[in-house]
Amino acid sequence: MPEAQTKREAGETAPRVEYELQLYYWMKLIRAFEERVSRLHRQNKIFGGVYSGAGQEAICTGICAPLQPGDFVAPLHRDLGVFLVRGVEPGRLMAQLMGKEPGLSRGKDSFLHGGDLERGVFGSTSMLGSSLPVAVGAALKFRMKRENLIAVAFFGEGTSSRGDVHEAMNFAGVHKLPVLFVCENNRYAYSTPLEKQMAIDDVADRAAAYGFAGHVVSGNDLLAVFDLTERVTKRIRAGGGPEMIECKTYRFHGHSEHDAALYRDKDELLQWESRDPIPLYEFYLEKRGHDVKRIRDETDARTHQVLQAAVEFAEQSPYPKPEEALEDLYAASPSTDGRR
Numbered sequence: 001m002p003e004a005q006t007k008r009e010a011g012e013t014a015p016r017v018e019y020e021l022q023l024y025y026w027m028k029l030i031r032a033f034e035e036r037v038s039r040l041h042r043q044n045k046i047f048g049g050v051y052s053g054a055g056q057e058a059i060c061t062g063i064c065a066p067l068q069p070g071d072f073v074a075p076l077h078r079d080l081g082v083f084l085v086r087g088v089e090p091g092r093l094m095a096q097l098m099g100k101e102p103g104l105s106r107g108k109d110s111f112l113h114g115g116d117l118e119r120g121v122f123g124s125t126s127m128l129g130s131s132l133p134v135a136v137g138a139a140l141k142f143r144m145k146r147e148n149l150i151a152v153a154f155f156g157e158g159t160s161s162r163g164d165v166h167e168a169m170n171f172a173g174v175h176k177l178p179v180l181f182v183c184e185n186n187r188y189a190y191s192t193p194l195e196k197q198m199a200i201d202d203v204a205d206r207a208a209a210y211g212f213a214g215h216v217v218s219g220n221d222l223l224a225v226f227d228l229t230e231r232v233t234k235r236i237r238a239g240g241g242p243e244m245i246e247c248k249t250y251r252f253h254g255h256s257e258h259d260a261a262l263y264r265d266k267d268e269l270l271q272w273e274s275r276d277p278i279p280l281y282e283f284y285l286e287k288r289g290h291d292v293k294r295i296r297d298e299t300d301a302r303t304h305q306v307l308q309a310a311v312e313f314a315e316q317s318p319y320p321k322p323e324e325a326l327e328d329l330y331a332a333s334p335s336t337d338g339r340r
């Protein structure tokens with residue numbers, strides 16, 4: 001379990017500054033993990049597509065850090081960071097990406113479709129938008145069983161134009177279910193720019209149509225995302241019904257590693273690179289009186305070590321055996337005597 005969540009659950013008053021360094025570690029780990037995956041992809045060691053979230057680390061971190069163990073999170077294909085912040089073992093995650101047996105889906109797929117329900121992470125899906133009704137279903141279960149848990153559904157601005165997204169939001173709004181909808185608006189759905197995707201500026205405006213609040217925040221500003229998420233999730237947990245947070249951001253890489261993103265303007269990329277969430281947060285830490293150079297060096301050394309171990313573990317792990325291909329495809333029957 002991530003350190004921050006343990007502290008919060010126990011109700012300890014952890015010095016805020018210590019917690020802030022944990023947030024920094026997560027953002028750096030996500031960036032380093034994805035950079036390593038891009039390199040491994042070029043070496044032909046990664047199974048399936050690679051959808052880098054570089055530039056969007058403040059969103060996975062700021063949204064997931066305030067959550068509780070047991071909350072249900074449905075990430076997008078670009079949200080590898082969700083897995084790390086929720087405490088999924090980096091070695092298992094790397095094994096998943098390499099299609100190895102100890103991976104989350106036991107070598108049955110690439111990053112997509114590998115979830116870790118023990119950590120409350122539903123695998124991201126290829127059929128964009130299909131995970132939102134699932135998150136709403138989890139929230140309905142929490143309501144029916146009177147569990148004080150919430151569901152979080154991530155989606156892109158492109159995905160927001162899908163029908164099942166609207167059905168999920170409508171159902172959640174009507175029944176006031178405990179769901180946080182998180183839009184990662186990175187301005188492009190593959191090569192389609194925002195203005196060719198929707199006729200309004202803010203996806204958050206759509207929340208009003210379903211009877212709940214929609215908020216807009218800078219998705220590159222970790223503290224802004226974190227603080228808003230803390231306030232919003234408190235209200236949702238207290239029974240206030242769903243809310244939406246739209247994070248304005250930008251992806252530094254192409255849609256996937258095979259996409260050079262030549263449809264984007266170079267100046268636009270430059271402007272967004274200058275709003276990189278990591279140096280932005282380092283600037284804040286410096287203002288708080290930290291020796292940022294020392295913290296950066298220590299964090300880089302730590303993430304390097306974690307990644308080395310994860311890659312070694314994944315590379316040394318076996319591929320699944322062919323006869324395992326049909327295992328785990330269906331849930332076990334609730335009855336053992338053959339009757340249902």
Ligand SMILES: Cc1ncc(C[n+]2csc(CCOP(=O)(O)OP(=O)(O)O)c2C)c(N)n1
Binds near residue numbers: 076127128129162189
């Ligand atoms: C239903 C569906 N339509 C199309 C695709 C192909 N596709 C994969 S990712 C993507 C772009 C998604 O854009 P967005 O939701 O904004 O997320 P982003 O990739 O920008 O993070 C598309 C069109 C798909 N996977 N599923």
